[in-house]
Amino acid sequence: MRNVLHIVVSILMWLLFGYYWYVVGRRQIDLASLQSVAVLAGFTLVGIVLTLLWIAHNRKLARRNRRLAAPATPPEAYAADHLGRERAGDDLATLKAAPTVVVRLDDEGRKVCTAATGRGA
Numbered sequence: 001m002r003n004v005l006h007i008v009v010s011i012l013m014w015l016l017f018g019y020y021w022y023v024v025g026r027r028q029i030d031l032a033s034l035q036s037v038a039v040l041a042g043f044t045l046v047g048i049v050l051t052l053l054w055i056a057h058n059r060k061l062a063r064r065n066r067r068l069a070a071p072a073t074p075p076e077a078y079a080a081d082h083l084g085r086e087r088a089g090d091d092l093a094t095l096k097a098a099p100t101v102v103v104r105l106d107d108e109g110r111k112v113c114t115a116a117t118g119r120g121a
Helices: 002-026 031-065 092-097
Strands: 087-089 101-105 111-115
Touching: 002 031, 092 111
Parallel strands: 087 111
Antiparallel strands: 101 111
């Protein structure tokens, strides 16, 4: 929605800009023409100031939220799987380093994960 609003405001500003150039071009330079130029310059100045304020606002938000840094990685839960079954077997670091991991259920319903020693285990 914000992008649509920006586009609409930009189009309206350009139409106003073009209208005032039309007004200035059709008239001889007199007080009314100078007023039109002053209004045009005022709108242009307001547009520039609002743009600079918007940029400053976004930079302030970025500094406060530290969006440039990657978020901290949450610790991996290894005690149970997503279905709530208890896990057993090798530790997580060993399983991550293993080329192959064998997963099975034991008689008690626990998920047992072990690092395989060779390929195709």
